Each structure stands twice: as structure tokens, then as C-alpha cells.
Amino acid sequence: MARGPATSLLRIYASKKDMSKVRALLLNQYLSSFGKYDRSESQNPPFRPAFGVPNRPFSTSLINLARSKFPSQTPKCSGFETLVAKPFSSIVEDGNDDSVSSSALVDSDCEYDADVGKAIEFEHVNDNPACDSENSDKGVNMIESEDVNGGAHSGKSVGYKHVMHRNPVELYQELRNAEKGVKLRRSDWDTLQEIFRYLKRSGWASDQALAIYIGKAFFPTAVHNFQCFCFKRLSADIAGYVVSLGPSDAAVKFLFPIFVEFCLEEFPNEIKQFRSMIESADLTKPHTWFPFARAMKRKIIYHCGPTNSGKTYNALQRFMEAKKGIYCSPLRLLAMEVFDKVNANGVYCSLLTGQEKKYVPFSNHVACTVEMVSTDELYDVAIIDEIQMVADPYRGFAWTRALLGLKADEIHLCGDPSVLNIVRKICADTGDELHEQHYERFKPLVVEAKTLLGDLKNVRSGDCVVAFSRREIFEIKLAIEKQTKHRCCVIYGALPPETRRQQATLFNDKDNEYDVLVASDAVGMGLNLNIRRVVFYGLSKYNGDRTVPIPASQVKQIAGRAGRRGSCYPDGLTTTLHLDDLDYLIECLKQPFDDIKKVGLFPFFEQVELFAGQLPNVTFCQLLEKFGENCRLDGSYFLCRHDHIKKIANMLEKVPELSLEDRFNFCFAPVNIRDPKAMYHLLRFASAYGQKVPVNIAMGMPKGFARNDKELLDLETKHQVLSMYLWLSQHMKADTFPYKKKAEVMATDIAELLGQSLTNANWKPESRWTGKPKPQEKEKEDAYDRPRSLIKLYNKRRNDKSLKQEHSEKITAW
Numbered sequence: 001m002a003r004g005p006a007t008s009l010l011r012i013y014a015s016k017k018d019m020s021k022v023r024a025l026l027l028n029q030y031l032s033s034f035g036k037y038d039r040s041e042s043q044n045p046p047f048r049p050a051f052g053v054p055n056r057p058f059s060t061s062l063i064n065l066a067r068s069k070f071p072s073q074t075p076k077c078s079g080f081e082t083l084v085a086k087p088f089s090s091i092v093e094d095g096n097d098d099s100v101s102s103s104a105l106v107d108s109d110c111e112y113d114a115d116v117g118k119a120i121e122f123e124h125v126n127d128n129p130a131c132d133s134e135n136s137d138k139g140v141n142m143i144e145s146e147d148v149n150g151g152a153h154s155g156k157s158v159g160y161k162h163v164m165h166r167n168p169v170e171l172y173q174e175l176r177n178a179e180k181g182v183k184l185r186r187s188d189w190d191t192l193q194e195i196f197r198y199l200k201r202s203g204w205a206s207d208q209a210l211a212i213y214i215g216k217a218f219f220p221t222a223v224h225n226f227q228c229f230c231f232k233r234l235s236a237d238i239a240g241y242v243v244s245l246g247p248s249d250a251a252v253k254f255l256f257p258i259f260v261e262f263c264l265e266e267f268p269n270e271i272k273q274f275r276s277m278i279e280s281a282d283l284t285k286p287h288t289w290f291p292f293a294r295a296m297k298r299k300i301i302y303h304c305g306p307t308n309s310g311k312t313y314n315a316l317q318r319f320m321e322a323k324k325g326i327y328c329s330p331l332r333l334l335a336m337e338v339f340d341k342v343n344a345n346g347v348y349c350s351l352l353t354g355q356e357k358k359y360v361p362f363s364n365h366v367a368c369t370v371e372m373v374s375t376d377e378l379y380d381v382a383i384i385d386e387i388q389m390v391a392d393p394y395r396g397f398a399w400t401r402a403l404l405g406l407k408a409d410e411i412h413l414c415g416d417p418s419v420l421n422i423v424r425k426i427c428a429d430t431g432d433e434l435h436e437q438h439y440e441r442f443k444p445l446v447v448e449a450k451t452l453l454g455d456l457k458n459v460r461s462g463d464c465v466v467a468f469s470r471r472e473i474f475e476i477k478l479a480i481e482k483q484t485k486h487r488c489c490v491i492y493g494a495l496p497p498e499t500r501r502q503q504a505t506l507f508n509d510k511d512n513e514y515d516v517l518v519a520s521d522a523v524g525m526g527l528n529l530n531i532r533r534v535v536f537y538g539l540s541k542y543n544g545d546r547t548v549p550i551p552a553s554q555v556k557q558i559a560g561r562a563g564r565r566g567s568c569y570p571d572g573l574t575t576t577l578h579l580d581d582l583d584y585l586i587e588c589l590k591q592p593f594d595d596i597k598k599v600g601l602f603p604f605f606e607q608v609e610l611f612a613g614q615l616p617n618v619t620f621c622q623l624l625e626k627f628g629e630n631c632r633l634d635g636s637y638f639l640c641r642h643d644h645i646k647k648i649a650n651m652l653e654k655v656p657e658l659s660l661e662d663r664f665n666f667c668f669a670p671v672n673i674r675d676p677k678a679m680y681h682l683l684r685f686a687s688a689y690g691q692k693v694p695v696n697i698a699m700g701m702p703k704g705f706a707r708n709d710k711e712l713l714d715l716e717t718k719h720q721v722l723s724m725y726l727w728l729s730q731h732m733k734a735d736t737f738p739y740k741k742k743a744e745v746m747a748t749d750i751a752e753l754l755g756q757s758l759t760n761a762n763w764k765p766e767s768r769w770t771g772k773p774k775p776q777e778k779e780k781e782d783a784y785d786r787p788r789s790l791i792k793l794y795n796k797r798r799n800d801k802s803l804k805q806e807h808s809e810k811i812t813a814w
């Protein structure tokens, strides 16, 4: 395929080694530029991104704005109107700096969610102005009688037109040069105090001050100092005018430009420090982080439709035709499936996941997990599967990175329509050409209104019973095998992909007795399953805090697994165990796809490293927290949740030898943070790594397959630990993890043992987590606890409008 000159140029820079040199150079340039800081922008051009590290000065610089309005008055700003200050972590429509209406900023204390100044420690300022007593003690310019200018605080500012329209720069200069201010009457003095208090509390002013890098935490201190400055220097007419305005927005708007001048001169260090911190946490315009991809004219094809509509099939056809291709998968399991399928079709394809690298000689194609995608390599065709996961609260950033950074002439996105609009917007930003291909299900999904009437005896061959806890899955398996002649395969998230595939194969094979599948939501993605009917055991899930309804998008994804083109069940059916849940199922299936407005983002290590330079004495966990508080994002992006990363970071504080980069990498290791055994092993690995000694697996092989739930849990944990070891061996210095081969063999053996254990499992499950069950969990031991919110909601709906479908035997939902 023909490539433009830009793409060939990019190849020269593809090597990571070269890139880190470039980064180091640019970083040095950046750091040295700190020393040269000067408030005059002309002497200090804004720092430009180092190695894709974004930088944009916080908001359009106040100074520049003022200059553009009053070119003759540079270098000082003057006489400006409301300026646009962009908050951090804020909503900025269309990524346009100037798009926030000024009116929206007025008195907007609660408008923004980040207290940007928190990161800098400043002296605490009492709202009860110290300056009051300071001024009083020193007897600053206060007299007990006679109003300045004859009692101007009558609210009439008419007599002060000459003050009102003066240039703030000149006003500031005048104050600065004044040796002594006017003597104030007690009442005027009090009014001025009120006015400065009003200024200190003004949300508008503190938002605007962000534009000159006066953080919110420092703002009161700055106003306090400004107040002291003014009290000592105010002339009669300025004081008179301000007093005449009283504690009001008008007074704030008059004083604010003078305050800006004051801050620029008085607080260069504080401004420099805050500005550096803000700039290093700038995540705006992420598409500019990938200049090589931006230099290309990429063609993006969005295969948009529900599950089982042939999206991936079509994209894979293009992938296999290409000279060089990459397939990015949300799961190891799916990457493995594609790896097998493509090789079986005679196209050599390698496999790359966090845990394994299978290089197939002569291959130009690779199936990888989305986190492993290379943005350095050039491809003809790339596929990003399950693109709607770009909005996943935890992992979304990996899809965003792939979408923005992949260097491929043609990129196929497969997914539901929920992110179509945001992809359109991103393509408009990147300049890529977007083509949309819309799909419908091959055959409509049909809802069986009869349900299983609460009785698992009504399970049929080809059914997949879906439950949302491991415990329920084993209870259901036990009940079905006890009460019917069916045998059950089992699939849930904690199982290794190999075991899930083994169970899927067992279920798909018609020549054995395993004809029912009991699965968690893990069944919704990645496996080729011959399911006749999806039966929801329940439609709620305990989220670690409370029981919540399963979101409609997830219900659709799971139900959509029923019926598969080319399988023995091409028509898909779905239903619930309990009649009570049926309405919710129908409602979910009828709901249109959400229109997702934001996609996930997370800083690269280089960005965190830059930020760390601003906060040298904090722990890594605190650093991440501060980053979250201070980072700026455009309106189309959100910062991915990183609570789990912070938890690992906290634990790794016990290992002082780790570098910042080591910590960052360890925090992304695949570990179940709720499993103390797995966490213990991670800590052990990190300690050995920190001490630069070979990291041992230090875990024996189990004797055989599990005979009870405790042993099964043990096998699951063991496999997770091995998987973590393999992941670390790929992401850290490989020679520190010398037992990779051994870990691979052990992991394969354990996955097999898990498969055998599940095939034989006929025990009541134990809880993975020790300790007292929460009251809600205890209740659940006896019976399935349907969430009240659901019942309430649907009872109400039933009363409001009796659902037409209620008495029909079968309902077409799609």
C-alpha cells in the first residue's frame, strides 16, 4: 500500500531508543527554561511538548489577551474585561480556549471541581484580616471623622468618572509609587475592609486569577497582601471611588486588574511554581501527543452495530488481506481467538499480550491486547475491537491511545453506536477521514416472556444461565446438575483465558453431556459460543458497596450472545429466571444505546515524571492524587479512575528502592487488589526487584485438581500470581525475572487443572473474602435479593402503562 512521504519519515524515528534520547534532550530544555522564567511572555515563549508531553499554558494567557486588546500598553495588561479562565479537570466545549462564556464564570464558586491551588502549601490566612489589626496598629491612614471626598459611600460613583476609566496599569503604578495614602474615615475604612473581603470570596475573581497562575489556595493570601498594599497607598479619589461602589461585583471588577498587576510583580515565584505544576499536568489536546500519526492521513472505518452482526468478521477480512496489520483486543482471550483464526486461514500472525509473546516466523500481522499496541510501528490495517470501551472508567485510556496514536493507513473500529458521536468529534480534531458502516443483527433477538418461572428445572440444552457473582454461579451449577440431567460448563472473569476457552469448547461440542453454560458477565465478550438462549438468573449485582441494577448496555451485550450465525442456534432467545425481572430485561433491550460524551485518558510515565519534578517530597500515591486534582482536560476526555493504582502505590511505599518509573510500571501489573495473597506476592516481587536480586516465583505447584471450593480458589490465585510474574517479566528488566519459562509452564498446567476442577465441581462455594459478611451479603445467602429500586421502578411503570407485550408468548426486542 502506498504511503505518503510523512509516513516514511516517521519510520526513521520509530526506534524507542531514539525517542528516549529526544525526550531527554527536550526535558533538559524544559527544565532549564524554568530558570529563565520571566513574567513577560515575549522573553519566555511557552514551553512546547517534549516527547509527546502536552503543554499548553493555562488558558489563553491573561497577559496575551490584554496585550492583544491593548497592544500599545504592553508589557503590562490593562483595562481588560472578563477574561476566560479555564478550570482544571473542567468541561471545555470543543476544546476551544475561549468557548466558556464569561457570564458562566461570574460568581461561580461551585462551578469547578478542582481546587487547583491545593498543591502548593502557603501560609494560612485568616479571613479575619490580619491586615485589619496591622493597619489599625500602625494607625494606617485612618481618621475618625470626615468621609474621603465627602462621604462618597452613599452609593454614588458619579463624581469618579475620571477614576473609573483609568488604565489599571497606570493606577497600579500610581499606587506603587505613592509614599502615603489618604487618611480614611472609620466608616470608609470599614467599607474597604468589606470590599476586600468580598474580593477574597469572589468565585469569579479566584477563577480569573487562575489565568495568571494564582492558584485557588494562594488566592486569599494574594488578596490579603493586596489589601495591605492598598490600605497604605490609596489616594483620595481611588479610595473614594472604591468606597462608592461598596462590597459589590463592580468593585471587584474595578480592583481585579490592579490586583493582577500587583500579583505579577509581587509573586513571580509562586506564579512560576504553580504554572510549572499546571503545565506539567496538562492533558488537553491529546491528539497532539502523536505527531507522527497526525502527519498521516488515516482512514477510519467505524463498524457500528449490536453484537452478533458481523462487524469483527468484516474488519478481519480487511486485516487478513493487508500486507501488515494489527488487531487490538480488549481481552487476552479474544487476542488468542483471532491469533488462532488468522493463522488457521493461512495468514501468519503473532500474538502479543501483557503476559505472552508468540512470534510466528515471517508474520507481518499481530493480534495484541489493546494496552500492548505499538504507536511506533507502521501498519496498513489496524482493528480496534470493542471501541465503546474507550469510555471504560478504568481502561478507556488504552483505547484512546490506540485511536489517537496508531500509525495505520486504515483503522477499523468495531463496536456499538454509543461512542460514534465522540469518535466523529475526535476524527474532526485529528483530521482523519471517517467512514461509517452500520450493521443490524443477522437475526433479531427474541425475548421469551414465559421465563423459567423461578425454577432451574426449566433449563434446556443450549442455555447459558448468567449470574453476577462467583458464588451464585456455583450454586446454579450445583442446582442444575442435581435437579436435571444437564451438565454445566462454567465461565467467569477470574478464570484464565485458557480455561475459559476450554470450557467454551466443551460447551460448543455437541458430542458430550455438557450442554448448559453457567457464566458471569465475562461471557459478554470474546468467546465464540453456541448459545440458544441467554437466561438471566438475576439482573442486579453487588458492586462492593450495594446491590445495583445491571446497566442496560451490559444486559444487551450479554443477551446478544444468544444465537450465532453458522452455529446450530442461529436464532437467539433471551429470558429471565424470575417473572419479576422480565420487564427490566425488555426495558434494557429496548433502550437505545447511550450517547457517550467523554473518553478516558491517563498520563504517560513521561507526563507523571514531569509533574513529579514539581512536587519532589510526596509519595507516588500522593503524586497521583495531586495529578488528578490539577490536571486539565478538554471536554471530550475524562481522567481514568486510578483508585486501584493508588492502592498498589501505597503498598509499594514499603519498598524504598524503587525508582519512579518502576513504581509506575508495578502499579499497572494485573493484580486483584482485593486478594491479599496476590497483593502479598506483588509486594514480594517488587521488594526483590528493588534490591536487584532475581525475583523468585516461590510458589509450589498444586498436587492435582481442586476437590473443594477452597482448593479451586487457591488454583485461581496461583494462576493470577503467575500471570503477574509473566507480565512483570515483559514490562520490567527481563533479567530480574529469570523464571519466566518455568512460570509459563506452571500457568499452563494450572489452567488445565482449573478446567478439570470445573468439570468435576459439585460443591457449595465458599466466599473468597474472609471476615464477617456484610449484613446485605448475609441476607443474600438465603435467597436471591432483587434490588428494590428495580421492583419499585417497574411496578410503577406497570401501573402507569400496562406493557402491551405482557401476555404475548414471544416478543421481538431487536
Ligand SMILES: Nc1ncnc2c1ncn2[C@@H]1O[C@H](COP(=O)(O)OP(=O)(O)OP(=O)(O)O)[C@@H](O)[C@H]1O
Pocket (backbone or CB within 6 Å): 305, 306, 307, 308, 309, 310, 311, 312, 313, 314, 414, 528, 564, 565, 566
Ligand atoms: N459474512 C459472514 N460469513 C460467515 N460468517 C459470518 C459472516 N459474518 C459474520 N459471521 C459469523 O457470525 C458470527 C458473529 O460475527 P462477528 O463476531 O463478526 O459479530 P460482531 O458484530 O463483531 O459481534 P461481537 O460484538 O460479538 O464481536 C461469527 O461467528 C462470525 O464468524
